[in-house]
Amino acid sequence: MKYFKLFCATALYLAILCTIWLLIVNFFKVDVVFYSAIWAAVIAVAVQAVLMYTTPLLRGWSGVEKFQQLVSCVLLGYIMAISVPTVIDRSLSFYILEKLQQRGGGIQLAKFNQIFTTEYMREHRLVDIRLTEQTESGTIVIDGDCVKLTPKGDNIASFGRFFRQNLLPKQRLLMGEYTDQLTNPFQHSDAAPDYLCR
Numbered sequence: 001m002k003y004f005k006l007f008c009a010t011a012l013y014l015a016i017l018c019t020i021w022l023l024i025v026n027f028f029k030v031d032v033v034f035y036s037a038i039w040a041a042v043i044a045v046a047v048q049a050v051l052m053y054t055t056p057l058l059r060g061w062s063g064v065e066k067f068q069q070l071v072s073c074v075l076l077g078y079i080m081a082i083s084v085p086t087v088i089d090r091s092l093s094f095y096i097l098e099k100l101q102q103r104g105g106g107i108q109l110a111k112f113n114q115i116f117t118t119e120y121m122r123e124h125r126l127v128d129i130r131l132t133e134q135t136e137s138g139t140i141v142i143d144g145d146c147v148k149l150t151p152k153g154d155n156i157a158s159f160g161r162f163f164r165q166n167l168l169p170k171q172r173l174l175m176g177e178y179t180d181q182l183t184n185p186f187q188h189s190d191a192a193p194d195y196l197c198r
Contacts, residue, residue: 012051032133035136048073
């Protein structure tokens with residue numbers, strides 16, 4: 001009976017989460033998909049907590065069991081927020097599959113660079129989305145025609161750079177060859193680009 005109650009509570013949470021997400025995407029303005037998905041998960045946990053004290057099926061649990069169930073819901077909500085709307089919104093892998101489907105199931109391999117630099121950037125408004133996300137996160141500010149890193153952004157960039165260089169695979173498969181190129185992607189950048197802020 002206890003496992004059945006756990007299953008019911010989890011299914012109820014997922015139903016609440018999906019309902020809240022549908023309300024958000026259809027009736028509210030969304031600044032950043034990931035943050036909105038996290039808020040949906042938090043609201044769903046709050047609703048679940050209320051139901052745990054008012055629904056006969058869930059009311060019989062001890063305080064520790066209720067706490068464990070709510071913690072499980074928090075973790076499940078976080079996993080769902082990252083794994084579904086955020087991944088689909090941001091994923092280049094999904095874009096490749098959708099683009100192949102749009103173009104009848106096949107595209108010449110040599111044309112993928114062109115697709116990414118022209119169609120992908122334009123169709124998904126990639127630069128606008130990422131600049132909006134970073135502005136809303138407080139990691140950059142846009143000052144006139146110049147995008148500037150904030151101290152918070154600088155710290156996050158330093159962490160990312162450290163992680164990339166030290167904790168990502170040194171032998172990663174890229175188009176049939178194992179390489180460490182993505183642990184230092186800036187090694188072939190222009191030494192003196194003409195796009196710096198003056």
